[in-house]
Amino acid sequence: MVFSSTTFLFFFLPLLCALYFVLPGRKWRNGVLLGGSLLFYSWGEPKFVFLMLGATLVAWLAGLAMDRFENKKRLFAAAATVILIGDLLFFKYMNFFAENVSAVFGVENRLPDIVLPVGISFFTFQILSYVLDLCRGEVAVQKSFLRLLLYVCLFPQLIAGPIVRYQTVEQEIGRRNENLEDVFLGLGRFLLGLAKKLLIANNVAKVCESIYAGDPETFGTAMYWVAAVAYSLQIYFDFSGYSDMAIGLGRIFGFHFLENFDYPYLACSVTEFWRRWHISLSSWFRDYVYIPLGGNRVGKGRWMLNILIVWGLTGFWHGANWNFLLWGLYYGILLMIEKLATGSLMKKLPKALSWFITMVIVATGWVLFNNTDMTVLGRAIGRMFTVVPTDWAGVVSAADLLKSMLYLPLGFVFAIPFWRRKAFEFYSDHKLLGTLCAAALYAILFILCDAYALSSSFNPFIYFRF
Amino acid sequence: MTDKITRAIKALTAAGLLLFLLAGLAKTLFLPEEINEYENRPADKVSMPDFAAIMDGSFQDSVDKALADQVLLSTTAKKKYNAVSSSISNIIVRRVLELKLPRYISVGDMKIFGGDNITYGTRKMENLTEALDFHIENINGAVDPAFTYLYYIEKDTDINFETDEKVGVFEYLQAGLNLDSDHMSCFRIDSFDDFQKKFYKTDHHWNADGSYEAYQALADLLCPGDECIPKGETFKISNAFRGSKARGSYTELFSEEMWAYHFDFPEMTYVIDGEAADDYGNQNRPEDMSYASYGQYYGGDNGNIIINGGKADGEKILVIGESYDNAVLKLLAAHFAELHSVDLRYYSEKNGQFHLAEYLEKYSIDKLLLIGNIDYFIADDFLLEE
Numbered sequence: 001m002v003f004s005s006t007t008f009l010f011f012f013l014p015l016l017c018a019l020y021f022v023l024p025g026r027k028w029r030n031g032v033l034l035g036g037s038l039l040f041y042s043w044g045e046p047k048f049v050f051l052m053l054g055a056t057l058v059a060w061l062a063g064l065a066m067d068r069f070e071n072k073k074r075l076f077a078a079a080a081t082v083i084l085i086g087d088l089l090f091f092k093y094m095n096f097f098a099e100n101v102s103a104v105f106g107v108e109n110r111l112p113d114i115v116l117p118v119g120i121s122f123f124t125f126q127i128l129s130y131v132l133d134l135c136r137g138e139v140a141v142q143k144s145f146l147r148l149l150l151y152v153c154l155f156p157q158l159i160a161g162p163i164v165r166y167q168t169v170e171q172e173i174g175r176r177n178e179n180l181e182d183v184f185l186g187l188g189r190f191l192l193g194l195a196k197k198l199l200i201a202n203n204v205a206k207v208c209e210s211i212y213a214g215d216p217e218t219f220g221t222a223m224y225w226v227a228a229v230a231y232s233l234q235i236y237f238d239f240s241g242y243s244d245m246a247i248g249l250g251r252i253f254g255f256h257f258l259e260n261f262d263y264p265y266l267a268c269s270v271t272e273f274w275r276r277w278h279i280s281l282s283s284w285f286r287d288y289v290y291i292p293l294g295g296n297r298v299g300k301g302r303w304m305l306n307i308l309i310v311w312g313l314t315g316f317w318h319g320a321n322w323n324f325l326l327w328g329l330y331y332g333i334l335l336m337i338e339k340l341a342t343g344s345l346m347k348k349l350p351k352a353l354s355w356f357i358t359m360v361i362v363a364t365g366w367v368l369f370n371n372t373d374m375t376v377l378g379r380a381i382g383r384m385f386t387v388v389p390t391d392w393a394g395v396v397s398a399a400d401l402l403k404s405m406l407y408l409p410l411g412f413v414f415a416i417p418f419w420r421r422k423a424f425e426f427y428s429d430h431k432l433l434g435t436l437c438a439a440a441l442y443a444i445l446f447i448l449c450d451a452y453a454l455s456s457s458f459n460p461f462i463y464f465r466f
Numbered sequence: 467m468t469d470k471i472t473r474a475i476k477a478l479t480a481a482g483l484l485l486f487l488l489a490g491l492a493k494t495l496f497l498p499e500e501i502n503e504y505e506n507r508p509a510d511k512v513s514m515p516d517f518a519a520i521m522d523g524s525f526q527d528s529v530d531k532a533l534a535d536q537v538l539l540s541t542t543a544k545k546k547y548n549a550v551s552s553s554i555s556n557i558i559v560r561r562v563l564e565l566k567l568p569r570y571i572s573v574g575d576m577k578i579f580g581g582d583n584i585t586y587g588t589r590k591m592e593n594l595t596e597a598l599d600f601h602i603e604n605i606n607g608a609v610d611p612a613f614t615y616l617y618y619i620e621k622d623t624d625i626n627f628e629t630d631e632k633v634g635v636f637e638y639l640q641a642g643l644n645l646d647s648d649h650m651s652c653f654r655i656d657s658f659d660d661f662q663k664k665f666y667k668t669d670h671h672w673n674a675d676g677s678y679e680a681y682q683a684l685a686d687l688l689c690p691g692d693e694c695i696p697k698g699e700t701f702k703i704s705n706a707f708r709g710s711k712a713r714g715s716y717t718e719l720f721s722e723e724m725w726a727y728h729f730d731f732p733e734m735t736y737v738i739d740g741e742a743a744d745d746y747g748n749q750n751r752p753e754d755m756s757y758a759s760y761g762q763y764y765g766g767d768n769g770n771i772i773i774n775g776g777k778a779d780g781e782k783i784l785v786i787g788e789s790y791d792n793a794v795l796k797l798l799a800a801h802f803a804e805l806h807s808v809d810l811r812y813y814s815e816k817n818g819q820f821h822l823a824e825y826l827e828k829y830s831i832d833k834l835l836l837i838g839n840i841d842y843f844i845a846d847d848f849l850l851e852e
Contacts, residue, residue: 010491
């Protein structure tokens with residue numbers, strides 16, 4: 001189930017909210033959240049709920065063992081990590097490895113197609129954060145399996161993040177205070193995220209799709225850059241919209257998740273971009289891979305290797321395909337170059353120029369990320385960095401493309417923090433009027449998203465009843 | 467006081483949204499609509515859950531679809547959204563059309579050419595050969611070339627109007643089929659001007675001029691020397707005819723005049739799917755039509771039509787085709803003692819399994835005509851023998 005589906009909006013969410021707030025006591029409310037979260041996860045693929053339960057059981061048992069046998073903590077943590085990573089490798093990467101071994105060695109690939117369980121990358125990393133933090137003594141053992149399961153499968157962040165670490169919600173699982181202010185602000189954050197996904201991301205997505213799927217003779221260098229910019233906006237509004245919805249839903253139920261995005265398209269360097277983009281993932285890799293490998297407190301050669309390992313893994317985490325690995329290594333190499341050579345130069349450049357260079361790098365990176373088909377990827381990169389004229393009459397002839405392009409300015413406007421900052425200032429400075437305006441804005445966003453979500457199911461039958 | 471009011475506003479907003487959503491859910495589960503009036507189809511409802519349906523996801527799909535049809539104000543929301551979306555599309559399309567570009571304008575799944583002609587775009591031969599070969603083999607194995615005729619109908623998918631390059635399907639069929647060359651003919655479209663003259667702008671069928679030209683060619687192919695029924699006066703059927711191509715959400719702004727020729731048909735009798743009928747189509751009584759459409763005027767896609775008495779001493783012909791031939795059946799019937807029409811897509815619905823050899827023998831058919839456009843020669847529905 002996804003947050004923008006009619007089932008979530010009109011069935012799951014109202015029913016869960018009604019039950020949750022009607023019931024008294026933490027135990028009952030946690031029970032409703034747990035039951036609802038399991039229903040949420042199993043809605044699309046019921047059988048995979050057992051995989052998630054199994055992974056949680058491994059972490060719970062490892063946690064109890066670590067608590068009981070202090071001197072063998074590392075052993076239990078390592079065993080649990082191997083099982084959890086093995087689980088991820090099997091479901092997410094086995095097909096990819098088998099296909100490549102088959103292609104390289106010319107042997108028949110007899111592996112049956114393994115279906116990827118939704119959200120496995122996110123919940124595996126969350127469970128690992130519990131095991132590793134427990135091993136480091138940063139969190140207390142969770143003796144209740146159900147509470148640990150609630151942390152793992154809490155529906156707001158279950159299938160698309162942010163990667164919420166156990167320590168972030170450790171206290172709130174047992175003790176939290178749901179209040180009207182949190183419900184109101186959480187609702188607003190959810191609607192804002194929904195609008196980002198439905199109204200902006202879904203519409204600008206068509207720009208990039210039309211150009212990549214269109215006649216290569218029509219679209220030249222300029223339009224391939226438009227496609228790269230459109231995809232940059234699409235992935236930002238899609239993913240940050242989903243994070244907004246997750247953070248907002250968490251807040252409605254009294255959880256306070258950390259921010260996952262901080263206006264990444266304002267970054268003036270690659271380093272800054274990654275401090276602002278998918279913060280929960282980059283900090284996860286920093287804390288659980290990069291620093292344990294020695295971080296930057298090692299020799300230059302080892303440091304460079306650490307960077308490449310971390311960014312190779314970051315890329316590969318996003319998907320089992322060469323383009324993701326390429327995308328990760330692209331950032332690894334760029335970050336090394338920035339740290340070793342160009343970082344200080346970028347700081348001396350006019351801010352607009354360093355921002356422009358960063359955005360060119362980021363947009364190019366998204367082209368690598370977006371295209372799993374190496375032929376399309378090669379053509380896209382080739383078109384972007386050579387001069388190929390665009391057949392503008394052909395572009396104008398694509399009326400649907402023109403319509404989708406109308407949404408690009410909306411993307412530019414809302415990719416900067418100005419509006420949100422102004423809205424919050426107004427809300428804080430004018431309590432009554434601010435609340436009224438916020439309520440009106442919620443209503444408008446709800447109506448727009450409602451209409452968009454429902455219209456995607458528009459399916460007229462021409463001859464019925466004639 | 468201000469705090470109390472702001473708290474009340476917040477509580478009302480949250481509770482209002484929740485109640486609205488809950489009311490929609492209650493309506494979906496307990497008071498569902500039977501018909502979706504806006505989309506003109508039965509409204510989706512939540513199906514009864516069972517273990518198998520839950521495991522294969524069909525129950526979940528039914529919930530998703532039912533909610534989209536049943537929640538409060540869903541029709542209003544869809545109407546408003548689609549109206550705004552269509553208006554934006556229409557503004558863009560009109561602006562682009564004003565540029566009068568000599569090329570296809572892509573709108574949704576359709577392409578506009580020459581200002582107001584909705585087309586399907588050109589097919590590519592490399593995507594067609596496999597299906598064409600299969601059908602050629604099927605036809606060669608099923609028919610007797612001595613009395614079999616073929617009429618191929620070119621349309622917008624057979625030519626690129628920007629370059630006038632043709633796909634060449636008829637030539638491909640000619641090369642593959644074991645029929646005499648004088649038993650095969652083609653309704654040719656060699657340019658956009660040709661297309662404009664012979665086809666509707668908003669419907670996929672040929673227009674009155676196109677179908678009359680085809681009738682003349684067919685009469686010449688099947689009954690050389692016979693005189694054709696002359697065209698009578700023209701009369702208008704509709705000022706705002708919206709054909710099949712104009713029923714997409716982006717192309718509904720297009721409409722056109724629909725007109726036809728009057729013909730003096732001989733007295734004939736009709737049997738449609740085994741039952742006697744007064745007439746086929748409404749060519750003799752257009753006032754009986756409930757709305758303007760090709761099928762309502764010329765006749766629908768019935769599985770089996772038998773027209774008797776066109777020419778007392780004539781031969782018997784079997785026409786195996788699709789909707790394009792609807793417009794020429796009555797004209798053609800005037801040249802035969804008996805005209806049988808079979809549309810393989812619908813034949814078995816009311817007439818049982820179709821067996822060509824049995825049919826030919828049962829009705830002592832003298833001539834067999836295979837008539838259709840590209841879809842007829844590539845779709846499995848039109849295979850003569852399974």
